[in-house]
Amino acid sequence: MRLGVIADDFTGATDIAGFLVANGLRTVQLNDVPPADLQVEADAVVISLKTRSCPVQQAVDESLAALAWLQARNCPQFFFKYCSTFDSTAKGNIGPVTDALLAELGEDFTVICPVLPVNGRTIFNGYLFVNGVPLDESGMRHHPVTPMTDANVMRLMDAQSKGKTGNVSYRVMDQGAEAVRAALAELKSKGFRYAVLDALSDAHLVVMGQAVAEMTLVTGGSGLADGMARAWAGSGDAAAAAAEGRPPKGRGVVLSGSCSQMTNAQVAAYRAEAPSLAVDVDRSLHDAGYAQELADWVLAQAQGGLAPLVFATQPPEELKKLQAKYGAAEASEAVERTFGALAQKLEAAGFDQFIVAGGETSGIVTQSLGIGGFHIGPQIAPGVPWVRAVEKPLSLALKSGNFGQERFFFDAQNLAG
Ligand SMILES: Nc1ncnc2c1ncn2[C@@H]1O[C@H](COP(=O)(O)OP(=O)(O)OP(=O)(O)O)[C@@H](O)[C@H]1O
Ligand SMILES: O=C(O)[C@@H](O)C(=O)CO
Secondary structure, three states: OOEEEEEOOHHHHHHHHHHHHHOOOOEEEEEOOOOOOOOOOOOEEEEEOOOOOOOHHHHHHHHHHHHHHHHOOOOOOEEEEOOOOOOOOOOOOHHHHHHHHHHHHOOOOEEEEOOEHHHOEEEEOOEEEEOOEEHHHOHHHHOOOOOOOOOEHHHHHHHHOOOOEEEEOHHHHHHOHHHHHHHHHHHHHOOOOEEEEOEOOHHHHHHHHHHOOOOOEEEEOHHHHHHHHHHHHOOOOHHHHHHHHOOOOOOEEEEEOOOOHHHHHHHHHHHOOOOEEEOOHHHHHHOOOHHHHHHHHHHHOOOOOOOOEEEOOOOHHHHHHHHHHHOHHHHHHHHHHHHHHHHHHHHHOOOOEEEEEOHHHHHHHHHHOOOOEEEEEEEEEOOEEEEEEOOOOOEEEEEOOOOOOOOHHHHHHHHOO
């Protein structure tokens, strides 16, 4: 094993795993900290946790348990994967988890790099942009759980961590890996504990991938991992690495629990052509028989055409109203529970392809289906591979809220079989 990844949510985990596979690295994704005796043969192991928005101590404990599992297999390098839109407010978990991992590894310096240029997530002078717009002016300011109101990654990190954060600017990236290594050494010697790496392009990813090759712990988005994998692997055999994760034809359903801008557009595009049903938040909260009713609706849709869609996805203004009425945490937990129960009922009824939108939603669906690990297949869109459960014949597409193009739900089905 050459890289061990600790990811703070499920779609984040499949995102980074997809990029490693696309560079020809054999990669296995394990959901939750695996049992101590599990044997895995792979170039990279991605452990997906659900620690993005849980209490801080839980996030720290689970991340350290994942680290211990990887250390027990002599893993030489570790990657803490979080969202390319940071998804972590001043009370968030990225700082505390990074500090705990550094302490456990006996290290005192790392990089902070939530980038993925191919999906429009870039960093310029330490400010995070989403499709050219500062993070706090993007759809992320309306996020139901982690509204992002600052685009300055140094400030975000300083607010939730133990040390000081510096920046390696795009101008240094332009000068190549040697210059970046020198800039990192200088920040470290000046007492900085973290360095935010600028990245405006794929070329910058390659440079930073080379520059951090010897760093024990790195942190960031899958753009950084793409750069690292390219630095090691060159162009490995991506088709062979993806073979076990390829989805056969199957019986599919689309479950959308993300309220991101892109998911709203994807749901609108899909509803225009496919059978769809909106989740009623009130009934999710109060009606024990509701998931069965949703399952009955899905089962009643014609087979063979487009997969039926069940969605909780709402535009920001509707979501605000629902959250004000029911409480944000209560409403989102009820919606997640509903999707979890629905997925179980559909599996029991013979569904074997689950296309899921939203990181938290994907986490709950995967857990409810009792899936412990995935083989990673071909990418439907950058950062969204098809994955195939290790222990049963189920294929899933786990889409981060803002990933994929407008016809993503169609694209996923077109790639299957
Ligand atoms: N109509 C709704 N009312 C209240 N909460 C909702 C509603 N629809 C979705 N939610 C909740 O919003 C949260 C969305 O988070 P999720 O991680 O699934 O999507 P996302 O944040 O857009 O994706 P990502 O984390 O990949 O960026 C979930 O907890 C979900 O249950
Ligand atoms: O980095 C991203 O944007 C995604 O992998 C993710 O973590 C969203 O849940």
